[in-house]
Amino acid sequence: MRIALFGATGKAGGAILRQCHAAGHELRVLARHPGAIGDADGGVTTTAGDVRELSAVSRVINGTDAVVSAIGGTTAANLAVLDQGTAAILTAMSQHGIRRIIVIQGFHLPWPGDPGNLGQHAMNAVLRMWKPQLHPDTHRMASRLRASELDWTLIRMPRLISGPADNHYRTGSLALGPWSKVTTGQVAHFTLRCLAAGEYVRGAPMIAASSRSRGDALQPPLFEVSPLSKNPSLETKE
Numbered sequence: 001m002r003i004a005l006f007g008a009t010g011k012a013g014g015a016i017l018r019q020c021h022a023a024g025h026e027l028r029v030l031a032r033h034p035g036a037i038g039d040a041d042g043g044v045t046t047t048a049g050d051v052r053e054l055s056a057v058s059r060v061i062n063g064t065d066a067v068v069s070a071i072g073g074t075t076a077a078n079l080a081v082l083d084q085g086t087a088a089i090l091t092a093m094s095q096h097g098i099r100r101i102i103v104i105q106g107f108h109l110p111w112p113g114d115p116g117n118l119g120q121h122a123m124n125a126v127l128r129m130w131k132p133q134l135h136p137d138t139h140r141m142a143s144r145l146r147a148s149e150l151d152w153t154l155i156r157m158p159r160l161i162s163g164p165a166d167n168h169y170r171t172g173s174l175a176l177g178p179w180s181k182v183t184t185g186q187v188a189h190f191t192l193r194c195l196a197a198g199e200y201v202r203g204a205p206m207i208a209a210s211s212r213s214r215g216d217a218l219q220p221p222l223f224e225v226s227p228l229s230k231n232p233s234l235e236t237k238e
Ligand SMILES: NC(=O)c1ccc[n+]([C@@H]2O[C@H](COP(=O)([O-])OP(=O)(O)OC[C@H]3O[C@@H](n4cnc5c(N)ncnc54)[C@H](OP(=O)(O)O)[C@@H]3O)[C@@H](O)[C@H]2O)c1
Pocket: 006, 007, 008, 009, 010, 011, 012, 013, 030, 031, 032, 033, 049, 050, 051, 052, 070, 071, 072, 073, 078, 081, 104, 105, 106, 107, 157, 158, 159, 160, 161
């Protein structure tokens, strides 16, 4: 598969880059600092640019089969990057006739069918106070995605920690809270699962780490993640 990836220098995006690469997918990446992305083994093409620039986004997306966005970092200097970046991505996808997109965001975003537990409300309240620019940006982005007629999946995760790719995680409508967590490798594994199997199209599953001791059903891995390349930026950091 040819995948356009946004946010590849970040925690989730980096793990997605490494797993996609290990699985043999071709990657087209947009990065503000392309030097941070290497391509020792081939298979990764990097374009310099900002995700809010439609022309750069369009160049990356043209000719791909699917798009993954793990963009983050809303600040006063990087205002509305999620909403405006997602707007540019969706516009470019429509222009080039590409339908499938996976977006990585937080479980604070409410969705029909959620348990609506205290933990999610608490997380929303914390974010609203702690990151006043990020909170509205995530909500606007989610509304924009939901209104799109493309084949989107919004993966909603709790606190992201470094960790290996495995399938010891739960997905769906989960009762999560500030105590919940998931590993970078698990988010990448689930992203690839959604891409490969067409899971959760027009859905917004949460994901969280589970443990064997809780008796969660384990699924066979889709692929083995092997050491990738001699290039440090592509090596597994989990
Ligand atoms: N980490 C968590 O615990 C957690 C939990 C729940 C939800 N989330 C959300 O999930 C998403 C992914 O999380 P993360 O921790 O992997 O994020 P991250 O490490 O902060 O990575 C953000 C990525 O977005 C890129 N980016 C930011 N502004 C950009 C711009 N204007 N143009 C192009 N690229 C830009 C960054 O590139 P640069 O290298 O150029 O900065 C980086 O690659 C974020 O939206 C985050 O808010 C995170």
